[in-house]
Amino acid sequence: MIANIFLYGSVNGVILMLSALGFSLVFGLSGIANLAHGGLYILAGYLAWMLLNYLNMPFLLSIAGSIIIVSICGAALYRLVILPIRGITFSEIIATYAALVAIVEFFRWMGFITYEFALPNFIDGSVDIAGATLDYQRLFIVAIGFFLMVFLWLFTHHTKYGLALRAIAQDEYTALSVGIDSDWAATISMAVGGALAAVAAITILPLGLIHVNLGYNVLLIALAVTVLGGMESIAGLVVASFLLGYAQVLVSTFLGTHWVEVVYLLTIIVILAIKPSGLFGKFQELEERV
Amino acid sequence: MKEGYRKERLDRGIKVRSDDIFLISSHKEILYRLGPWIISILGLLALPLFQSVIGIYWMNVLLLCCAIALLTVSWVFLASVGLPSLGQAFFFGVGCYISGFFGDSFDWGPMLTIPISTLGGAAFCTAILFPVLRLRGVYFGLITFALPLLLMRLIDATKILGGGEGLTGLPPFHHISVELYLVIVVMFVFILGYRWLFDTDYGFVLRGLRDNDRAVLAAGINIRWYKTQAVFIAALPGTFAGAVLTHHYQFVGIPAFSIEYSLLPLASAIVGGAGTFAGAAVGAFILVPISEILRGFGTLRMVIYAIILVIVTVGLPEGIFHYIERKYCQFERLVSIDLVGEKR
Numbered sequence: 356m357i358a359n360i361f362l363y364g365s366v367n368g369v370i371l372m373l374s375a376l377g378f379s380l381v382f383g384l385s386g387i388a389n390l391a392h393g394g395l396y397i398l399a400g401y402l403a404w405m406l407l408n409y410l411n412m413p414f415l416l417s418i419a420g421s422i423i424i425v426s427i428c429g430a431a432l433y434r435l436v437i438l439p440i441r442g443i444t445f446s447e448i449i450a451t452y453a454a455l456v457a458i459v460e461f462f463r464w465m466g467f468i469t470y471e472f473a474l475p476n477f478i479d480g481s482v483d484i485a486g487a488t489l490d491y492q493r494l495f496i497v498a499i500g501f502f503l504m505v506f507l508w509l510f511t512h513h514t515k516y517g518l519a520l521r522a523i524a525q526d527e528y529t530a531l532s533v534g535i536d537s538d539w540a541a542t543i544s545m546a547v548g549g550a551l552a553a554v555a556a557i558t559i560l561p562l563g564l565i566h567v568n569l570g571y572n573v574l575l576i577a578l579a580v581t582v583l584g585g586m587e588s589i590a591g592l593v594v595a596s597f598l599l600g601y602a603q604v605l606v607s608t609f610l611g612t613h614w615v616e617v618v619y620l621l622t623i624i625v626i627l628a629i630k631p632s633g634l635f636g637k638f639q640e641l642e643e644r645v
Numbered sequence: 646m647k648e649g650y651r652k653e654r655l656d657r658g659i660k661v662r663s664d665d666i667f668l669i670s671s672h673k674e675i676l677y678r679l680g681p682w683i684i685s686i687l688g689l690l691a692l693p694l695f696q697s698v699i700g701i702y703w704m705n706v707l708l709l710c711c712a713i714a715l716l717t718v719s720w721v722f723l724a725s726v727g728l729p730s731l732g733q734a735f736f737f738g739v740g741c742y743i744s745g746f747f748g749d750s751f752d753w754g755p756m757l758t759i760p761i762s763t764l765g766g767a768a769f770c771t772a773i774l775f776p777v778l779r780l781r782g783v784y785f786g787l788i789t790f791a792l793p794l795l796l797m798r799l800i801d802a803t804k805i806l807g808g809g810e811g812l813t814g815l816p817p818f819h820h821i822s823v824e825l826y827l828v829i830v831v832m833f834v835f836i837l838g839y840r841w842l843f844d845t846d847y848g849f850v851l852r853g854l855r856d857n858d859r860a861v862l863a864a865g866i867n868i869r870w871y872k873t874q875a876v877f878i879a880a881l882p883g884t885f886a887g888a889v890l891t892h893h894y895q896f897v898g899i900p901a902f903s904i905e906y907s908l909l910p911l912a913s914a915i916v917g918g919a920g921t922f923a924g925a926a927v928g929a930f931i932l933v934p935i936s937e938i939l940r941g942f943g944t945l946r947m948v949i950y951a952i953i954l955v956i957v958t959v960g961l962p963e964g965i966f967h968y969i970e971r972k973y974c975q976f977e978r979l980v981s982i983d984l985v986g987e988k989r
């Protein structure tokens with residue numbers, strides 16, 4: 356029982372981390388609260404499904420196709436929608452929120468809500484760890500989550516593009532004055548954010564059915580994790596994901612799955628009310644409260 | 646010789662004259678100034694008289710228009726004091742549930758429950774939002790986004806107040822005209838009242854909260870207390886709209902907190918023209934009928950909505966009201982310009 360809770364809590368932590376990664380990266384690197392993140396997530400899932408089932412493409416090819424298309428969608432979303440209203444935070448929120456609703460409700464209208472919409476596992480089968488059964492897909496999720504964190508850390512700390520993106524996040528005017536094009540940087544970060552949403556969708560969705568409401572759920576998860584961990588901290592993201600992951604497992608074991616979303620929402624509200632900069636946020640404490 | 650032209654925009658003569666003290670000098674200028682208000686107020690008041698012609702269905706739409714307009718006006722008020730809300734459904738749902746509770750438990754009629762739920766609901770919302778009033782902008786928006794969803798899940802999970810099924814068979818109004826007139830009058834009271842309030846010294850402080858709350862703080866004003874008052878004032882139309890619609894449908898359930906009641910006022914404010922109360926109402930009176938017409942499309946309705954919202958936010962950021970206002974107050978003409986660097 357305890358091993359079960361611990362194991363599935365950890366896996367859930369990685370799932371939450373993967374779900375929130377794209378949102379958190381875009382917010383941290385270009386300051387855009389991309390509420391369309393959940394939309395990109397289910398878009399990736401349905402795209403992979405459509406490439407697999409309508410075009411009968413091989414599994415790996417449809418995964419790659421879906422990731423590429425969604426990252427282009429993320430970049431296009433920035434160029435077409437966010438760029439003209441960049442800087443007006445509230446218009447950004449409205450526009451990306453509307454984009455989320457458009458994507459989610461479009462798939463609902465298409466009737467993509469039945470039981471046939473599920474992505475295949477990478478490899479079927481399971482393994483026993485300390486008395487608890489864990490399927491290979493969840494192991495894949497953990498591995499991919501770990502790999503992505505390392506990759507992103509290297510990307511943002513040791514490559515020219517990553518450093519340029521972080522420079523803009525820290526001080527846009529100074530970054531401009533040393534020749535970093537902030538629009539292109541933001542486009543790239545949105546593309547990477549889209550790709551991350553797609554990777555998360557393709558690794559996580561095989562665990563269950565693809566359902567349109569996941570678009571809203573994933574946004575909620577991303578918000579909860581980002582708020583809890585602090586808006587710009589990678590360590591905060593990891594810690595918050597694991598905390599919420601364990602909380603999710605405990606709550607659904609002892610109270611019922613009804614209460615899981617209550618936990619996310621309560622987290623958002625309580626953390627914003629008590630410590631708005633999150634567990635690990637450093638810079639914004641002065642900005643957001645008076 | 647090549648000539649360039651550009652558009653020049655000038656205030657109409659009558660606008661300039663009626664802006665000033667000369668307003669009282671002629672009927673024409675008084676009419677120019679008050680005409681749009683008189684026409685829209687009289688037009689709306691006259692609409693319920695043609696009930697038999699227009700049909701009961703569109704009367705319901707009119708009622709919904711006014712309710713959404715009230716929510717939108719409340720949104721504009723909150724945004725004008727620097728507290729942009731992403732969850733007007735919170736106010737709406739609280740109003741719904743309070744009047745639903747009294748209607749269900751004590752069988753009280755609408756005339757009793759509406760005042761109670763308007764004032765009590767606003768007080769409840771203010772009490773809930775009080776701890777987070779120090780937050781600004783996006784952070785406040787996030788809280789209000791989460792609150793209605795949380796209440797929805799809590800009611801569903803704990804099965805209080807009817808749980809997922811809701812409360813049915815609440816006492817109705819005697820006649821639809823009563824509720825229509827009630828809502829229309831209250832809507833104009835709030836629009837004009839808010840306009841008046843923002844012109845007073847009190848409103849000046851409220852607007853200062855958005856523009857520069859630290860300057861207000863430095864002036865020795867307790868901004869938290871002012872924000873509390875602002876939330877109470879802004880919650881009134883929202884809870885009122887919820888209470889009226891509850892008695893209209895004779896039903897209250899978790900859809901009262903649905904995201905639609907958050908999205909629609911937002912869309913109306915943006916489409917109508919953010920920053921003005923009249924513009925907010927205009928937006929609601931454009932979007933709600935469109936939504937009713939689109940009802941045939943089923944769930945595609947939300948998609949079309951969202952796309953309209955994106956297009957208007959990006960393409961016409963000033964909103965329809967400001968566009969009309971500009972046409973009403975100004976005229977455009979082409980004037981020639983010298984092209985810089987061009988050889989003659």
